[in-house]
Amino acid sequence: MLSVIGLDADDTLWQNERYYRAAEAEFAALLADFADPPALQERVDACHRTNMGIYGVGAKSFTLTLIEAAIDVSDGVVSADVLRKIVEVGRELLAHPIELLPHAREVVETLSAEGYRIVLITKGDLFHQERKIAASLLDNHFDAVEIVSEKRPETYNGIFARHGAGAASAMMVGNSLKSDIIPAITAGAWGVYVPHEQTWALEHAEPPESAPRYRKLAHLGELPALAARIAVGAG
Amino acid sequence: MLSVIGLDADDTLWQNERYYRAAEAEFAALLADFADPPALQERVDACHRTNMGIYGVGAKSFTLTLIEAAIDVSDGVVSADVLRKIVEVGRELLAHPIELLPHAREVVETLSAEGYRIVLITKGDLFHQERKIAASLLDNHFDAVEIVSEKRPETYNGIFARHGAGAASAMMVGNSLKSDIIPAITAGAWGVYVPHEQTWALEHAEPPESAPRYRKLAHLGELPALAARIAVGAG
Structure with missing residues (x-):
């Protein structure tokens, strides 16, 4: 689930x-x-x-x-x-155009069409993040947007309870082991790491290789298949 | 109501x-x-x-x-x-201590004890506002906190639908006619103006004197009595 x-x-x-x-x-x-x-x-x-x-x-x-x-x-x-x-x-x-990463549009559209609830969870400046989300033209596919100042386990617990059935049946997908993956796994969710060649030094952390709910993808395009496997309990 | x-x-x-x-x-x-x-x-x-x-x-x-x-x-x-x-x-x-205004603590505690749903709605920097809210020690009285980048009528419509029964049965209280009062009234809510002697020039607007749902208080201490009158339809 x-x-x-x-x-x-x-x-x-x-x-x-x-x-x-x-x-x-x-x-x-x-x-x-x-x-x-x-x-x-x-x-x-x-x-x-x-x-x-x-x-x-x-x-x-x-x-x-x-x-x-x-x-x-x-x-x-x-x-x-x-x-x-x-x-x-x-x-x-603050002014650069939004350049979507490979597979981003197709994956968001696919997940949305397949009926998953999708929440965009981003850390940073409220005003700037809102502008980027609007400029991405992906915003109508998100069931909710959460702009947060910190990504801690309790952040994920709160968000996944508000927008789903809690962290145990949730998945977090991102490029930062420190902010996206480890705290989401700590909260009880799946943590799906999609590396980006450039990640801020201050976001570095060791991959939680031994965590049963840790997954790493080569690229975002692999996400719908992984979500489908996890949804049927074959993650 | x-x-x-x-x-x-x-x-x-x-x-x-x-x-x-x-x-x-x-x-x-x-x-x-x-x-x-x-x-x-x-x-x-x-x-x-x-x-x-x-x-x-x-x-x-x-x-x-x-x-x-x-x-x-x-x-x-x-x-x-x-x-x-x-x-x-x-x-x-970013570092000054929080100095509550007269009546603030008593009013928040009273409204909370009387069973009203209270949502703190503040515009500005996410990180800084979160810190101030925590430092105010009032946060456990709020049913929700909404930190927003703009206070437009649709902002209030969204918030009052999420946390109440919509703007028609909601009230917004604040010191900015431009951000707190006029857009809330436009959304269909009550707009309760509590002037502060110092208000940023860029937040200036004319009071909507002719709006049936506009109210002005001399100070925050008058809020519980006004809320009680409005709740029973005698606002």
């Missing part, structure tokens, strides 16, 4: 991390006078780790962190002109 | 705007070399109006707007040190 399928959005249904990587590359070029790329990236990552607890995640948090890192790494001598360019780099992150 | 009561949070249950005003005053002091306060505020407001459609509202959006305004108003010569202080001013907005 599969009462509800949770789908992650960023880097599961559409490209996301690549825009952040591109922004970091632009940032590194702007700060080239002050630090070489690896040292700069280290500083930025440390700054992100500290700021995540204050700002949460998302493009605005990311932009504020880059500004802070630029001032730090330059010992306060970076120009306002460079900082303005960093603000612009961050703003571009 | 009153199937659900929606309560706004910022400047309805707890102080919010005063921290933004204080931040703007600190900002004006930091930029005193470049612009006098009224001219600066005009520039900041213009910048907010443009950026709201890109960033949404909230402390991170506000901070990014101040940074941009500082660079603009100084023609790009503001120092990184001043910009660092602006980042810190913005960070303080």
Whole structure:
């Protein structure tokens, strides 16, 4: 029995991390006078780790962190002109078009047509995520959208109880072992890992290979067949 | 019949705007070399109006707007040190303690004890609003919390249908005519305006004096009596 399928959005249904990587590359070029790329990236990552607890995640948090890192790494001598360019780099992150990943549209349409309840479960900035969901033109296939600040086991328990028959009959699908897979499995759901070549370093975790409800797919196109097997108890 | 009561949070249950005003005053002091306060505020407001459609509202959006305004108003010569202080001013907005408004605790406790369904409906940054709600220690009295990016009539229609018997038997209470009162009345609900001495200029609207379901209270303490009258059809 599969009462509800949770789908992650960023880097599961559409490209996301690549825009952040591109922004970091632009940032590194702007700060080239002050630090070489690896040292700069280290500083930025440390700054992100500290700021995540204050700002949460998302493009605005990311932009504020880059500004802070630029001032730090330059010992306060970076120009306002460079900082303005960093603000612009961050703003571009909020404006890029949505590029669906291979199989995303066909899989969402198939699952929806087959009668599964589908909930989009995404972490991050409310305003930005809503815009991306609308721009994806997939939104009419979702039975619900849940934009959350954290993806913890209790997050999944709450969502799967609200939109299905609880975590025991639910599945979460995503590219982040740390946010999508491990906490969903901890909650009692199936965790279906669909790797993306670019995943944020801060989302890294070891795959829960020994968990009976852990599955890994080569690509999203394999999801409907897996869902069908799990639905009949042959997962 | 009153199937659900929606309560706004910022400047309805707890102080919010005063921290933004204080931040703007600190900002004006930091930029005193470049612009006098009224001219600066005009520039900041213009910048907010443009950026709201890109960033949404909230402390991170506000901070990014101040940074941009500082660079603009100084023609790009503001120092990184001043910009660092602006980042810190913005960070303080995310960290201030929650100061409940007069009557807030007693009213929420009374309404909850009297068996009304109460939904907290707040606009802004997901991460920050969740933290404030937890810090208010009022959260166990709310039947639900809805953090939204916009407060439109359809927002209220959706929320009041999900948590009550629809907008026709619902009431929205808040300090913003533009976000809390007018769209709730448009949706068919009661709109109960509780003015706060500080309300963001961008939230200004004319009171809908002629709307039969518009009510204005002198303070939140008057809410339980009004709710009781409306519940028995004597609103």
